[in-house]
Amino acid sequence: MTKLKWGMIGGGEGSQIGPAHRLGALADGLFDLTAGALDHRPEQGRDYALRLGVAADRAYGDWREMLAGEKNREDRIDLVTIATPNSTHFEITKAFLEAGINVLCEKPMTMTVEEGEEIVRVAEATGKICAVNYCYSAYPMVRQARAMVRSGEIGKVRLIVTNFSHGHHGDATDADNPRVRWRYDPAMAGVSGQFADCGIHALHMASFISNDEVENLSADFASTIPSRQLEDDAMVNFRMSGGTVGRLWTSSVAIGRQHGFDIQVFGETGGLRWTSEQPNQLIYTPVGGRTQIIEKGEAGLHEDAQRLSRVAIAHPEGFPLAVANIYCDLADAIRGETRDSLPRAVDGLRSMAAVHTAVASAKANGAWMDARPSIFR
Amino acid sequence: MTKLKWGMIGGGEGSQIGPAHRLGALADGLFDLTAGALDHRPEQGRDYALRLGVAADRAYGDWREMLAGEKNREDRIDLVTIATPNSTHFEITKAFLEAGINVLCEKPMTMTVEEGEEIVRVAEATGKICAVNYCYSAYPMVRQARAMVRSGEIGKVRLIVTNFSHGHHGDATDADNPRVRWRYDPAMAGVSGQFADCGIHALHMASFISNDEVENLSADFASTIPSRQLEDDAMVNFRMSGGTVGRLWTSSVAIGRQHGFDIQVFGETGGLRWTSEQPNQLIYTPVGGRTQIIEKGEAGLHEDAQRLSRVAIAHPEGFPLAVANIYCDLADAIRGETRDSLPRAVDGLRSMAAVHTAVASAKANGAWMDARPSIFR
Amino acid sequence: MTKLKWGMIGGGEGSQIGPAHRLGALADGLFDLTAGALDHRPEQGRDYALRLGVAADRAYGDWREMLAGEKNREDRIDLVTIATPNSTHFEITKAFLEAGINVLCEKPMTMTVEEGEEIVRVAEATGKICAVNYCYSAYPMVRQARAMVRSGEIGKVRLIVTNFSHGHHGDATDADNPRVRWRYDPAMAGVSGQFADCGIHALHMASFISNDEVENLSADFASTIPSRQLEDDAMVNFRMSGGTVGRLWTSSVAIGRQHGFDIQVFGETGGLRWTSEQPNQLIYTPVGGRTQIIEKGEAGLHEDAQRLSRVAIAHPEGFPLAVANIYCDLADAIRGETRDSLPRAVDGLRSMAAVHTAVASAKANGAWMDARPSIFR
Amino acid sequence: MTKLKWGMIGGGEGSQIGPAHRLGALADGLFDLTAGALDHRPEQGRDYALRLGVAADRAYGDWREMLAGEKNREDRIDLVTIATPNSTHFEITKAFLEAGINVLCEKPMTMTVEEGEEIVRVAEATGKICAVNYCYSAYPMVRQARAMVRSGEIGKVRLIVTNFSHGHHGDATDADNPRVRWRYDPAMAGVSGQFADCGIHALHMASFISNDEVENLSADFASTIPSRQLEDDAMVNFRMSGGTVGRLWTSSVAIGRQHGFDIQVFGETGGLRWTSEQPNQLIYTPVGGRTQIIEKGEAGLHEDAQRLSRVAIAHPEGFPLAVANIYCDLADAIRGETRDSLPRAVDGLRSMAAVHTAVASAKANGAWMDARPSIFR
Secondary structure, three states: OOOOEEEEOOOOOOOOOOHHHHHHHOOOOOEEEEEEEEOOOOOHHHHHHHHOOOOHHHHHOOOOHHHHHHHHOOOOOOOOEEOOOOHHHHHHHHHHHOOOEEEEEOOOOOOHHHHHHHHHHHHHHOOOOOEEEEHHHHHHHHHHHHHHHOOOOOOOOEEEEEEEEOOOOOOOOOOOOHHHHHHHOHHHHHHOOOOHHHHHHHHHHHHHHHOOOEEEEEEEHHHEOOOOOOOOOEEEEEEEEOEEEEEEEEOOOOOOOOEEEEEEEEEEOEEEEEEOOOEEEEEEOOOOEEEEEEEEEOOOHHHHHHOOOOOEEEEEEHHHHHHHHHHHHHHHHHHOOOOOOOOOOHHHHHHHHHHHHHHHHOOOOOOEEOOOOOOHO | OEEEEEEEEEEOOOOOOOHHHHHHHHHHOOOEEEEEEEEOHHHHHHHHHHOOOOHHHHHOOOOOOOOOOOOHOOOOOOOEEEEOHHHHHHHHHHHHOOOOOEEEEEEOOOOOOOHHHHHHHHHHHHHOOOOEEOOOHOHHHHHHHHHHHHHHOOOOOEEEEEEEOOOOOOOHHHOOOOHHHOOOOHHHHHOOOHHHHHHHHHHHHHHHHHHHOOOEEEEEEEEEOOOOOOOOOEEEEEEEOOOOOEEEEEEOOOOOOOEEEEEEEOOOOOOEEEOOOOOOOEEEEEOOOEOOOOOOOOOOHHHHHHHHHOOOOOOEEEEEHHHHHHHHHHHHHHOOOOOOOOOOOHHHHHHHHHHEEEEEEEHOOOOEEOOOOOOHO | OOOOEEEEEEEEOOOOOOOHHHHHHOOOOOOEEEEEEEOOHHHHHHHHHHHOOHHHEOOOOOOOHHHHHHHHHOOOOOEEEEEEEEEEHHHHHHHHHOOOOEEEEOOOOOOOOOHHHHHHHHHHHHOOOOOOEEEEHHHHHHHHHHHHOOOOOOOOOEEEEEEEEOOOOOOHHHHHHHHHHHHOOOOHHHOHHHHHHHHHHHHHHHHHHHHEEEEEEEEEOOOOOOOOOOOOEEEEEEEOOOOEEEEEEOOOOOOOOOEEEEEOOOOOEEEEEEHHHOOOEEEEOOOOOOHHHHHHHOOOHHHHHHHHOOOOOOOOOOHHHHHHHHHHHHHHHOOOOOOOOOOOOHHHHHHHHHHHHHHHHHHOOOOOOOOHHHHOO | OOOOOEEEEEOOOOOHHHHHHHHHHHOOOOOOEEEEEOOOOOOHHHHHHHHHOOOHHOOOHHHHHHHHHHHHOOOOOOOEEEEEHHHHHHHHHHHHHHHEEEEEEEOOOOOOOOHHHHHHHHHHHHHEEEEEEEHHOOOOHHHHHHHHHHOOOOOOOEEEEEEEOOOOOOHHHHOOHHHHHHHHOHHOOOOOOHHHHHHHHHHHHHHHHOOOOOOEEEEEEEOOOOOOOOOOOOOOOEEEEOEEEEEOOOOOOOOOOOOOEEEEEEEEOOEEEEOOOEEEEEEEEOOOOOOOEOOOOOOOHHHHHHOOOOOOOOOOOOHHHHHHHHHHHHHHHHHHOOOOOEEEEEHHHHHHHHHHHHHHHHOOOOOEEOOOOHHHH
8 A cells, every 4th residue: 555645834843742743644654754844944844854854845944835835746745734833723724625635733723713613614615634633532442432432331421520631831930931821822822721722632532432512611710820811720511412411620730740631431331431641441330330441452342442552452552662762772873873772682692591591490499590691701 | 864774574464563663663754664574474475565665676575585685785774673483583683684784683582592692793793783672671761760770879779679470371271372372382482481571571671770780590480371381470589790689570370460561679779660551650769758750751851761752741652652543544534434533623613612612601700601613503 | 544435426336437436436545435326216226335335324315315314424425426317417416515515526517507607606605626527637648738738838729629529329220229319309418419428528628738718619510310309410619718729529420439539739839639549648749840759657747647647657547457357356256256367376387487498498599498387297 | 245355565655566456456346455564664564554544453564464463363354465576475475375365466476486386286275366466368358359269269379479568678877777677687586587577478468368378488588788687688489288389579678669568369260469558459350351440348248358348338448547536636625735627617617608609509500609608708
């Protein structure tokens, strides 16, 4: 199967979300990074794209140049990822859809409801895909949760409780740090701070797992650091169209929490619990029964969870990235850098010596024996 | 920087370790899969390689054909990964090293000590890299642990306790399953079962973190399922060259444990604890002080831990693979498959409607308001 | 020091809270159970009191008889605990205070605000103690949290998030069980179900740790099981007099949660977290620093936490009750019952044989040795 | 039922184990502290006994005086607890058994095997109970584990892995502290340090749960702090009479571990896991099935686990001690001390005001309302 051609706007060197997109798009060998306008500084963007293997004529200086360059090529990109500042998502997304190019847009997709409605219309009119990166919904055990709700395994959903809170903006002395400040400045972030940043992940997840939509809501916002114009802490109560009660807490001043995104779903005949900090397990309690731990990769998972479990049961989801680190060190070593952390033949030899010594010791009732390879004695 | 050319032997369709190698090698865009002999059945191997994007003339039927094809090309592969059955590692590794090609070999590197010594000699003689895939040592927080020991932060290491145990071979009624049986059959697995399979990861880790080598050991092996000729449970006590006491337990009949690889390192002035099931945290206790949680990505980590932390603090290491799942669904959708799990523009719109409604509700003292976009009312 | 004389109303045989009061009052040898009206059925109450060691003339049939019997005795009780149905708390509490007897009342203290104000007045007028059993505030590490807030260790408190949720009333088919139903019936439970039952523990805790009071609030109640008149799930947002933002979730339909009472307190310079399911630890994160685990019993705790830590550091708070179980078995054994779970001299002997064998084996380089006492060989 | 008469030797003021015995013996109202020789300093011991409510003529100066005083009384004690230094256990235990008094001896019961055999003989000859305080075996969920093994729920036991390790003796600069040093001095501690102190709890537990006995063993001892004559770290491999393989690690230099006593039991058809730091849960995995969490107090537990679960499901086992802390504060308050941590009528009133306000707010669609009682506005 030929790979799909992929382009990226934003996500330049040093950005937070860029590496996750590149790892994500490249990991399964489904996409090639074919085009990019990676930085708001044209030269840096072109240079970085070249270093990432993009051909010179498709390393663009900005998104308009990229749109112009791609839209009429026969071999134009199949997908563009938009990872630019939030206020630009609308304009870029709309332009690429209209040019007939599928889009993966970072959240939030737009700044206003009207813009959102416009994007929905354009996507329908063009028949192109406009996806939004609510990536937490793609964890295998979240898919399992959704499938369990769909198949009625916890009955009608009564109650959803979800939190997405961290403490990384809890230091008032750091509040003027530009990486932090813009999130609470209406000129840059729009009408909402923490709820628009993290809360909407949780709200999407509530809909995603319950297969239902939010109907109405009541909110309590607080700027616990007084200099902030937008909220850094929010509680939103909601009701879904099927009557489900919802509770959503999101905060950026919860000092000590790293990235605690969790969701609990309580139905008539069972409860489910998932947390992003332990993503390989889904906790399930049938009403009146014992709590069970459902493991990623176990036999009998729903198809959508099984399909996306890349590594064998019990290997943590991050395992392939540890392997990737070995390859990073290897690439460095091949290029001549010293990487004394790379396990080498002597390590393999020492292991084999230990295995044979252990076998001999076990046969000799546990006698202590020299475990070193003879060349190291 | 041009990508390195990478070849793979073994790791065919449906294999357990193959996907981890491909994800690992491709994730950072450092390698291209250029050549492969992926299956012991030549046709299946060639076909799978083609589907993974390997050019037809470098999709080989077996490793000998691949060696012959690659060794004299000007653009030959920079690295070959060997993920074949254990008993073939020695021969293949040796042959590629002698042909001047760097090797990443799956563990165990060889079946005997003599073979291991031979590989060490060949690697030295050829000046080529022979790496072994002790990939657990590449987790950022394992690197942090090693760096802390090196810089004296826990003093001289007194004691290391490490376990690598699972229960996936604990079902005696499944013992004749060929995927399980070969591991306990000396004809296929060599002198050791569970210790050679998982135990050597733990033993390598002990050396890796302590920067020291095992000197002698005493072992107790057991075949708790009597039909097994090789051990399915082992305890190895050891001493390192600096006097450190070691304790290593490994088991495949520990029913209920998934993949519990953990290590505790106790020194004169502090203790460290890491577990593969919670890989983003390193637990550190200074003697006489409070236990602290060191987080991947926090400020002030040692360089080797910082360098390999791909995603921002608090994002679980598996986060990019959730993003990768979004891209999988996208590739399917672009190719015309129905993927109703893919978040789309309507989801982005609903989020924006919720944000604006929440802002309005919060301003109206928490009044309940309709949160649906007008096009869905 | 002579023991104080203690009486109890309610808490009869088979009640849920009775044993906790008796264990609590007797554990430290500070009180003797001197009088009781333990059951709404006079004969059963008298009989049970006698069996608990109360003298015949102080084993009463109901609380009025007890009040009459005690109030004029010279050796009258120093304290009465009231563990009767909620709707009777007011009348009984008031009567005993007016008779000059100190009261420990189960929560909720009254059914209405007016009754509560009356009790406050009576307590002030009589100078007697009227305590309420918000017992979670008495865990040593909750006291530590309060002391840390008082001494400014986390700065001004910005935000408190607390949950007290369980799933034991989540089975709609069990909703007519009388032990469950009364809690959601206004005739018996008053104006509120779950919030009055569990939520007020959390609200008290928020005030207790922050040394501040709730000023105003906004609530969202739901009866997720439709047959219930009172709420089984509630969210309460609140503000404290110092400006602290509060969020409180309480539920009885959270299937899979046992008794999850937790509280997080976030201040300007740090965050604290405590949960009743792991009561011996207090999790503390200084802003910009690493999360630390404060252990019950560690050196340097605040006085109020130190004073109430009965057992040495690291022994779980429940340890003395395991010892108590040994004494239960012993009492049975002394009275002639067979208790084969009681560890006996042969167990002590086997341990000693194992110790001596282990010493000998360790000296003999781990040689395997018979570990049985000679009398069992 | 009249209470049993209980005496105690050792466990004086400030001792570590004394409070656990008193709480344990008094908690259920089964015993009265009737006699005591509590301190090696006669006057302090008598004084402390008086303060604990012992009659003057039964507050003894030493154990011989107590033996003489008790053995011929008609109302002599039914049970004596021996909590003196280890080297005195044998002599005192033997003397009281011979006098016809039941004994609960702290572990280790004796210093030598010969002494242990002698105690077994004396207990048999006199028909008196000699119990040993292996109190961890009395946790309800340990009883559940034992009953499950007995009833065949995990099949024949193949493997037991148990650890009892802490780090409280890991500070070499504190090694001369007399509270630490004696444990590693053969003159005071006998032949073994850490294994005799903590290891034998774990070894007893292995026998207790498996209903089997240790037959032979192999040990590796280490003094990781070189000044110690006795081991501070030990690994013991063992085999039980039914063929079960055992692995036991115990350490006092595991810096960062508080009191980590855990046991894993793996059988042919399932695995069990219990840890003293989370004593209310027993983790159970049927072979090929999902891990389940068995909760103290759940319906359908084995009788021995049910009988010893004092508090309702989900209340942590330490809950009654939190209630006990309320009674401590109450006793102080009754005696005139200021205890501002004691929840009082105003707290009860505030709760009721909050409940009524929350009900009103929920009815008014979450309107914010003043939650203070009118007397505080």
